Amino acid sequence: MCEQCTRRTFLGTGVAGGGLLLSGTAWAYAWTSDTPPKPKQKARICVIFTGKPGPEDRGWNTDPKQAEAMRNRLDKAEKDLGNIELVIGESNSAEQTAALLNQAGPGVPVLAINMTCFALTRVARPILDGKHPLAVFSLPASGHDWMYPHRWQRQGNPVTLLPSSDYNELERALRLLRVIPLMQQTRILLFPPARGTVPARSPEEIKKRFGAEVVAVAEKTFDEAISAVDQKEVEAEAARWTEGAKAIMEPTKEDITKAARISIALQKLVEQEQAQGLAIGTCMGWLSKGFPCLGFARLRDRGVPAACEGDMDSLLTMVLLQHAIDRPGFQGNATFDTARNVLWTAHCTAPLKMDGPHGEIAPYLLRGHSEVGGSGCVPEVHYRLGQIVTRTKLINLDTILVSTGKIIEVPEKSVRACRTQIVTEVRDAAKMAVNWSKDIDIEDAMTLLHRVVFYGDHVDSIYHLARLMGLKVIEEG
Incomplete structure (x- = not known):
């Protein structure tokens, strides 16, 4: 739901004393500069x-x-x-x-x-x-x-x-x-604001529920990191994306170079902070310096979940499943076609290696972002036809929404919506549409829209994980 990112008014939202005020409630973020990473153990x-x-x-x-x-x-x-x-x-x-x-x-x-x-x-x-x-x-x-x-x-x-x-x-x-x-050892980096269900926006609640640490990154700190990126690394990253693409549509060389610079800077930030997850709540404001969409794909392909629009529910979903199955997730918006009994998922960032870090690289185009006039550089990934998928999301830190589907259509070149798109046949699209997000009690469109897609049928594993972690499971559809 990127449109909201470009038109945020932050009504009832302010920043004071290093903390973020959301709907009148203060969430005091710890900042990376004050919170060094801890050693990790097996x-x-x-x-x-x-x-x-x-x-x-x-x-x-x-x-x-x-x-x-x-x-x-x-x-x-x-x-x-x-x-x-x-x-x-x-x-x-x-x-x-x-x-x-x-x-x-x-x-x-x-x-x-x-x-x-x-x-x-x-x-x-x-x-x-x-x-x-x-x-x-x-x-x-x-x-x-x-x-x-x-x-x-x-x-x-x-x-x-x-x-x-x-x-x-x-x-x-x-x-x-x-x-x-x-x-309990997971360190999550956040470019505020956090978005999603109310508990998922709270670092304190995340720490209490899972033991994971959420630390905020100052934009100024990251701007300095961008400036410090070696130009040769940027050129190599840009070449990797351009040489691997089936075609380059809207992006200019400058667009690709900017996105490549951000990609390398994000990778270095994650390595420096020894982080296992990243969420960026200001992504739609990054056009001038370069969109993070290629960087999100790079991180996910290397086993580091990364969520756009500050979506903490989707990020935590990806972190849980990354730890469990060693596969990245495709976070995206939903739309239905009940005439065909299908559910679409679409977004402007997507991992290439949905089978895991040692899996095949999916074919892709390089496109401009669909919601900012085709500017910037994002991947349009063509996922595998016939693939069974699990569509899921942790909400409120205590409930997992889950369903399965089969990819029956992937456009050769997307129009409308976001760039990467999959059309999945589901059990009962009409029922899913009626009940969509009924267990989410806030009206934020992004929070209602997003689900995370994984290759494979993992419903049974999600039930096992829920029993071990005291979570509720709701099957959608």
């Missing part, structure tokens, strides 16, 4: 094998071969993921569980693997009493304990269950569990 996860394996030919239990296979898969996941540290042990009693938790540390998430009948229920009490986020992996016929995790979750505990014969689910469990400690 996400520690406690893995507990509950009970001992039994014979291969009888009983409700795992066997030694299965136990070895699971340990090998855990070792591989720890190596492949790179940012987790596993504390692995066996427990046959509540006392042994407590000792393992003490070794791992307070609040550390737990992956429990049930090895024999009723071992989990016998040893789990210290995990539940300590409110440790708990994912339970249960092989078929490994015991009857699989019945209890969701009962514990319904009693208010952060618990989820993965009952499966697929050992790859062990890695998925670790990915989901690591989100919690990684969020």
Whole structure:
């Protein structure tokens, strides 16, 4: 909803004493100049094998071969993921569980693997009493304990269950569990103002809910960073974008150079501040110095979520899913065509590597921004036809909106709306349109419009993550 950015009047909004006043409420931002980054650590996860394996030919239990296979898969996941540290042990009693938790540390998430009948229920009490986020992996016929995790979750505990014969689910469990400690170390840079739902605009509420830190960047500080960018790096970035494009439409060489300079400056800012996310609330005022749209794409392709229009709900959505699935999101506006049962998503910035940092680069055009007379330089990305996608957004810091769709159309050259566009077939477009954003209680158009699109069907993982983090899930459509 970029039009609002160009016509903001900031009624009821002012800046005083380094804090931003929103609707009469003061949010006091900490600034990067006063808040140095903290050292990052690997996400520690406690893995507990509950009970001992039994014979291969009888009983409700795992066997030694299965136990070895699971340990090998855990070792591989720890190596492949790179940012987790596993504390692995066996427990046959509540006392042994407590000792393992003490070794791992307070609040550390737990992956429990049930090895024999009723071992989990016998040893789990210290995990539940300590409110440790708990994912339970249960092989078929490994015991009857699989019945209890969701009962514990319904009693208010952060618990989820993965009952499966697929050992790859062990890695998925670790990915989901690591989100919690990684969020506690997350540093988000914000060019004020923040926008979105009221809780998501509050650094204090974000810190309280997820442990993440939001620090503001002064425009003057960034202007100095822009001036300091090496011209050779700018030329290389401009060449990378121009040489990779299918075509260059409206942008001039000057437009591309300005955007490339901003792209490099944003990358250096994120590296210097050791940040895991970025939101810019003043993006539509950047035309004179260069739009950040190429820079957003560069950051997302490198695993750093970046949100335009200061949309903190969308940014936090991208951060959560980046930690969980290592994929970037496409943040965009929605519009419906019920005659075709489709939902569009469109925006003027979009990542090229929707499969992740090691994935394919999507084809793209270089275009002028659609809402400022075609000026500037932004990517128009042509996403994969037939691709299943998840469309989602965290709102109010406590609820995740989610739906799925399939990309059935991508324009060769967009007209109207924003530059990057996907048309997705959905379950029930008419129902989605009727209920769109009914759970968002403010009238800001951008907040109502935006969703974030990810390649793949991640609805099940979002439900698991919600159980672990105490979030509500609402399926749209």
